[in-house]
Amino acid sequence: MGQRFHFVVDPQGWCCMGLIIFVWLYNTIFIPKVILFPHYEEGNISVVAVLCYYFCSLFCIASLFRASVADPGKLPANPKIPITEREYWELCNKCNMMRPKRSHHCSRCGHCVRRMDHHCPWINNCVGEDNHWLFLQLCFYTQILSSYTLILDFCHYYYFLPLKKENWDVFVFRHELALLRISAFMGLIILGGISRLFYSQLMGIFTYKKMSNCCETCKSRPQKPWQQTFSEVFGTHWKILWFIPFRQRQPLRIPYHFASRV
Template identity: 90%
Template structure:
């Protein structure tokens, strides 16, 4: 059974929208790395833990206490109001996918708006008095305006997230200026990205429909807030 061109054009857009919604839903409901109330700390790793001065609980170094959620999160990057959840060690990869697919879908929308707008130009003189034409053209301009705002904002956020992964620092660590210790070993970018996404297979970095398997990180790379 053959599909007409209009149906074929909807397939890529539907796939992008599906991945975007999956990343948004999973980033919103996924556990960012919340610490249990009574964590079992091996004696050999006790030196890599510290006491939180807000909730008086032991936590691994590089963890942070979220005042909005009321608990500590492992390797917390920030609290995102758009997903109403913290961005931490266990859902940072989903937040990156959310930013990535939002940029793609916004760019795709802007391209369609641009093509649709120039399709309207030859009809403008003849159809300007038509109610449907005028309102559809207005909605098209609103869509393009919102697409530009979303693309610009998400692109800037995505860039700062990538820089943080390349430098192996979180947004909280940047604001607190706690990562200026030049003696800390610098890991290659492939290693830092693999730790965030939980796999060395780069093709899996773009797939939200999977379970993240945390990689074991040597403690001599660790830093703390």
């Protein structure tokens, strides 16, 4: 599950995703060229700062591409419904297919998605059961990369020592201030927007956890801890793997006393 390639033909989504890639590419090229490499050569910053920036950039773009092409949880044309599970399925009034509860029909993709959260044009894909964890990683690493970029922009002018030699690239040297102002502007816009989105995603997960604990059928069961809820989203109990986009998610076997049919 979640290992199939999923591609949505949507020009609007292509434009939105292309804009995100442009911002990522801009900062990945110019920030090291204007700030990191010159200050590293003069001993103002360590190699760790350079490597951390590239690691954040790599994890950000990896989670973006994987979230955009991963199958969000598309239901097959003729799903096999076990007899014991039939009461938890319903008929979609748009595509006339049987689907489990908490599934929704996406008008852009043209099919139902298990535990669909929303259709995100910025990844040109739905956010569903099988790629929700990648979308959370994308929001997290985008915040880290944007914050790191803004800190470097600030330190370049107000904290780091002035460079002793000019940048070898004439274009970068002449337009350094404009390049960094554009970087700071894009960083502020993206950080503000993605922070709000990430907060809403976390609140959505905690709200579902609270509803699962408060439903009448679950009153006799022990309350589900937040670690269990996030483990179900990310497909693993190993918390360190929650931050790694280079893996395949497997559905987590939920203990019987935590199982929820809602």
